[in-house]
Each structure stands twice: as structure tokens, then as C-alpha cells.
Amino acid sequence: MCHPPSHRxxxxxxxxxxxxxxxxxxxxxxxxxxxxxxxxxxxxAGLLAxxxxxxxxxxxxxxxxxxxxxxxxxxxxIRAHLARKPQILVVCTGNxxxxxxxxxxxxxxxxxAGLDERYSVASCGVSAEEQGNPxxxxxxxxxxxxxYDVPARRAHRASDAELRESGLIxxxxxxxxxxxxxxxxxxxxxxxxxxxWREFDDSGLEIALGGCFGEGGFLAESASEGRSKxxxxxxFYVSNGKADVPDPWYGxxxxxxxxxxxxxxxxxxxxxxxxx
Numbered sequence: 001m002c003h004p005p006s007h008r009x010x011x012x013x014x015x016x017x018x019x020x021x022x023x024x025x026x027x028x029x030x031x032x033x034x035x036x037x038x039x040x041x042x043x044x045a046g047l048l049a050x051x052x053x054x055x056x057x058x059x060x061x062x063x064x065x066x067x068x069x070x071x072x073x074x075x076x077x078i079r080a081h082l083a084r085k086p087q088i089l090v091v092c093t094g095n096x097x098x099x100x101x102x103x104x105x106x107x108x109x110x111x112x113a114g115l116d117e118r119y120s121v122a123s124c125g126v127s128a129e130e131q132g133n134p135x136x137x138x139x140x141x142x143x144x145x146x147x148y149d150v151p152a153r154r155a156h157r158a159s160d161a162e163l164r165e166s167g168l169i170x171x172x173x174x175x176x177x178x179x180x181x182x183x184x185x186x187x188x189x190x191x192x193x194x195x196x197w198r199e200f201d202d203s204g205l206e207i208a209l210g211g212c213f214g215e216g217g218f219l220a221e222s223a224s225e226g227r228s229k230x231x232x233x234x235x236f237y238v239s240n241g242k243a244d245v246p247d248p249w250y251g252x253x254x255x256x257x258x259x260x261x262x263x264x265x266x267x268x269x270x271x272x273x274x275x276x
Contacts, residue, residue: 085167094130095155099123200269
């Protein structure tokens with residue numbers, strides 16, 4: 001389940017354990033009760049934004065506590081890759097919603113941490129279906145309401161050069177990771193640089209030394225599988241709720257707030273790793 005919206009209200013234990021709270025990877029309710037009422041977490045985030053009470057990136061969690069739970073070796077490996085290739089590449093389906101949101105948030109987090117001269121961040125898609133299109137308007141609107149600067153940019157499919165030049169490649173879903181694995185294998189690239197965004201957001205996924213397909217990685221069991229029988233196009237949309245940043249495409253603004261919450265939580269975790 002993704003983290004609550006960026007005001008960081010915590011899901012209660014019932015929401016953490018209830019299958020009903022997950023629908024195709026989307027957070028539906030924050031089961032925080034106020035006077036006996038269930039409050040939709042995404043709606044509350046939007047309300048806080050419109051009333052000026054939303055505080056971007058606000059968190060009461062101790063970043064060092066999160067990092068202590070991660071593998072020192074895996075973190076060292078990520079930093080070593082980025083020392084050689086300091087570009088972080090964020091990847092979703094068409095490069096108009098989730099990956100540009102990740103790019104915008106992570107770039108700002110890098111600047112806030114004083115790491116923007118050491119690392120760069122870019123985004124792309126596994127598909128060319130949105131080639132040339134700007135950030136999808138609802139995604140751009142939610143970013144602006146949350147206080148982020150939204151650049152003028154155009155969607156594009158991941159190029160061979162981008163994949164070769166990136167020391168950390170972050171897939172927004174397991175389907176994106178599988179598509180990237182095929183591309184990277186064809187190019188003879190090191191798969192240990194490929195991770196899931198949600199490995200960094202305290203969702204319970206481990207940051208594995210060999211990447212998401214390596215030993216201990218969330219997708220390790222599927223690492224030896226051949227090309228999907230369904231074909232690479234369908235793989236763009238294969239999801240696993242636990243491991244995926246939720247896709248806001250078919251919903252209203254509330255879904256974009258949920259997505260932003262997961263994106264911010266992952267960006268905070270990435271900064272924790274890079275700051276050690």
C-alpha cells in the first residue's frame with residue numbers, strides 16, 4: 001500500500017492489513033477515524049492543499065531509522081554505480097504522469113539536500129505512445145498545488161543512450177521493470193542498476209544488491225523467465241499493488257494526490273540512501 005498523501009497522515013492498522021484497502025495498487029481510504037467518520041486520504045490531501053494547510057514533504061519520521069534497516073552493501077553498490085554514472089533515470093509507461101512526477105520531486109529533493117551538482121535526474125517511458133506530449137495536465141496541476149516547479153518537457157521512450165548512461169534506473173511498476181530488463185539485456189547492461197521506485201519508500205520491499213531482479217530482489221523469482229508470452233506491450237501494464245506506484249490515469253485528482261504521496265515517499269528514501 002502506498003504511503004498516505006504528503007501531509008503524512010498514517011494509515012491505521014486496519015488499513016495496513018485489509019485487502020479491501022487495495023484495488024489494483026491504488027490506495028482507496030486512509031481509515032483514520034474522526035468522530036466515527038472514514039476520511040478519504042486523497043480527498044483530505046486535496047483539501048489541505050486548497051486551504052493552504054498542505055506542507056510539502058512534511059514528515060515526522062527519522063530518516064536514519066529507515067536507512068539503518070537497509071542493506072549497507074546494497075546502498076554502497078547504488079552509490080558506486082552513481083559515482084561512475086551520476087544520472088538517475090525514472091521510468092513509467094508513457095512518460096506523462098508518474099515518471100515526470102518522480103523527476104520533478106526527486107530533482108527538488110536533490111537540490112534541497114545539496115546533491116544536485118553531484119547527481120542529475122531524467123525520466124522517460126517504456127512506450128512511445130505519448131511521444132512529444134507534455135506532462136498530463138492533472139499531474140502538472142497537482143504538482144503545482146503541492147508547491148513544485150513544473151518544467152516544460154516532452155514525453156519520450158527510453159533511448160539506448162539513457163539506459164547506458166544511468167547509474168540508477170527506477171521503474172515505477174513491475175511491468176516497467178520487466179520491459180526494461182529486456183531492453184537492458186539486449187544492450188548487455190548491468191541489471192543491478194535497475195530497481196523499483198517503491199524499494200525506497202518503506203513499503204516493505206528490500207533494496208537488493210543485484211537490483212530488483214537480483215538475489216533478494218522483489219522480482220528475483222522471475223529473473224530467469226524468458227520473454228513474456230503476452231508480449232512486451234502488455235507488460236507495460238502488468239502490476240503488483242505492493243510494488244507499484246499507483247497509476248492515476250483513469251481517476252480524478254484524488255488519484256494524482258495518492259500517486260504524489262508514493263512519489264514523495266520514494267524520493268525521500270532515495271535521498272536517505274544518497275546522503276549516507
